[in-house]
Amino acid sequence: MTLWSRIADTLRREIAEGARPEGSKLPTEGALAARFGVNRHTVRRALAALAEDGLVRSRRGAGTFVAAATTEYPLGRRVRFRQSMQAAGRVPGKRFLSQETRSATVEEARALDLQPGAPVHVADGISMADGQPVALFRSTFPAERLPGLAEALASEGSVTRALAMCGVDDYTRASTRLIAVAATAEEAVHLHLGVGAPLILSEAINVDAEGRPVEHGLTRFAGERIALTLDHA
Amino acid sequence: MTLWSRIADTLRREIAEGARPEGSKLPTEGALAARFGVNRHTVRRALAALAEDGLVRSRRGAGTFVAAATTEYPLGRRVRFRQSMQAAGRVPGKRFLSQETRSATVEEARALDLQPGAPVHVADGISMADGQPVALFRSTFPAERLPGLAEALASEGSVTRALAMCGVDDYTRASTRLIAVAATAEEAVHLHLGVGAPLILSEAINVDAEGRPVEHGLTRFAGERIALTLDHA
DNA sequence: CCTCATTTGTGCGTATGTATC
DNA sequence: AGATACATACGCACAAATGAG
Numbered sequence: 001m002t003l004w005s006r007i008a009d010t011l012r013r014e015i016a017e018g019a020r021p022e023g024s025k026l027p028t029e030g031a032l033a034a035r036f037g038v039n040r041h042t043v044r045r046a047l048a049a050l051a052e053d054g055l056v057r058s059r060r061g062a063g064t065f066v067a068a069a070t071t072e073y074p075l076g077r078r079v080r081f082r083q084s085m086q087a088a089g090r091v092p093g094k095r096f097l098s099q100e101t102r103s104a105t106v107e108e109a110r111a112l113d114l115q116p117g118a119p120v121h122v123a124d125g126i127s128m129a130d131g132q133p134v135a136l137f138r139s140t141f142p143a144e145r146l147p148g149l150a151e152a153l154a155s156e157g158s159v160t161r162a163l164a165m166c167g168v169d170d171y172t173r174a175s176t177r178l179i180a181v182a183a184t185a186e187e188a189v190h191l192h193l194g195v196g197a198p199l200i201l202s203e204a205i206n207v208d209a210e211g212r213p214v215e216h217g218l219t220r221f222a223g224e225r226i227a228l229t230l231d232h233a
Numbered sequence: 234m235t236l237w238s239r240i241a242d243t244l245r246r247e248i249a250e251g252a253r254p255e256g257s258k259l260p261t262e263g264a265l266a267a268r269f270g271v272n273r274h275t276v277r278r279a280l281a282a283l284a285e286d287g288l289v290r291s292r293r294g295a296g297t298f299v300a301a302a303t304t305e306y307p308l309g310r311r312v313r314f315r316q317s318m319q320a321a322g323r324v325p326g327k328r329f330l331s332q333e334t335r336s337a338t339v340e341e342a343r344a345l346d347l348q349p350g351a352p353v354h355v356a357d358g359i360s361m362a363d364g365q366p367v368a369l370f371r372s373t374f375p376a377e378r379l380p381g382l383a384e385a386l387a388s389e390g391s392v393t394r395a396l397a398m399c400g401v402d403d404y405t406r407a408s409t410r411l412i413a414v415a416a417t418a419e420e421a422v423h424l425h426l427g428v429g430a431p432l433i434l435s436e437a438i439n440v441d442a443e444g445r446p447v448e449h450g451l452t453r454f455a456g457e458r459i460a461l462t463l464d465h466a
Numbered sequence: 467c468c469t470c471a472t473t474t475g476t477g478c479g480t481a482t483g484t485a486t487c
Numbered sequence: 488a489g490a491t492a493c494a495t496a497c498g499c500a501c502a503a504a505t506g507a508g
Contacts, residue, residue: 041496
């Protein structure tokens, strides 16, 4: 219909067809204006529409870039990052930022059903999809119940496999709480987002087959790169 | 910071404080430009930001109007329209459009775990908040397991109470699937929306305490009047 | 470290189209 | 039919952030 919507559709198709891969830089607004024979404002209107759909992201002084497609992440009683990413056709990745064993805070003790001050093992890290960071996590485990977990986490790089090595063959999610928060400066750096970008903060408790808590997970998802889906089956 | 964001914030607060009630018409773009001493384009940028947040809606030739506040509707294992609306400070309402008992389609039979062709009771209706339509629903029940449901629905006007009269004291949601659709002409009429308005189509299965399906719900929410929230605690 | 060209973001002025009342 | 009001589009100018050198 309108000029700007035709331009937006043209760019949309170029992105969908793969001619403009994820992360690639679009031509400058001026160049696009010349290509389509319109004013720069008209191009900007088209780019605003694409940005609203989450297809592109612009950075002042740098340019406009094709955003990564959002990955579907189902939330349910069985939540496995690795499997979910593979099901979504992405290559999962994980990097640990730090690990430590210390006394539990009041909140951690309550979440894990421990005595206050009991030892817990805490791991911080980044979850990635196709090499791009999509979430920051902090996992807290009851240290006394899971001896050798620190080494297992480091060697396996997988929560599921590390827990299996500590005798926890299976675990399920008991609860999930979701709130929206703005990215802090540190979070923004790790997730390659701007400060204040919307994050989904997920607080989860995973329990073993007997219902005893084995992990307290605090995950901050990059809201625009991950779509959470609910399936309480 | 910017001119347009300051103008947007000013208008946002006027709306939040109730100085500009729902449905009221904002001053014309020209009038706002004069009031803030800026160009009309700057006012348009501010109004675009408000429209993106869903706070206002503009109609060419008519003006810009304050949109009705969205109602929060939590989705989880226990989903009760009446209670959720009351919790959100709204007066819930329900109107049945039609009811019939017939043979189940293939999809309905699979959803309710019935033999194809088994009798089902189907109720169509409108859900309202503060007298305004917010959703169209179609509930399908296994007729053989719930004798007398039709009369119960008609007399009680509540799914929860009607099921209770049929011996289902409690039910929980087993699964929810959400997709976005455009409103058909008929849906638009019932929901007081334009044709093509975005709807959220929710397909849900509710089960009794033993896990047997008791209701298959197909609900079309007016996307701009209801915000679905997920909290499966 | 600083400079500087590049690129997006903001803002104003103007004109025309088009739906609404 | 006419006035009003929003939608689109062009042109110009400057600010602010980026990134290369």
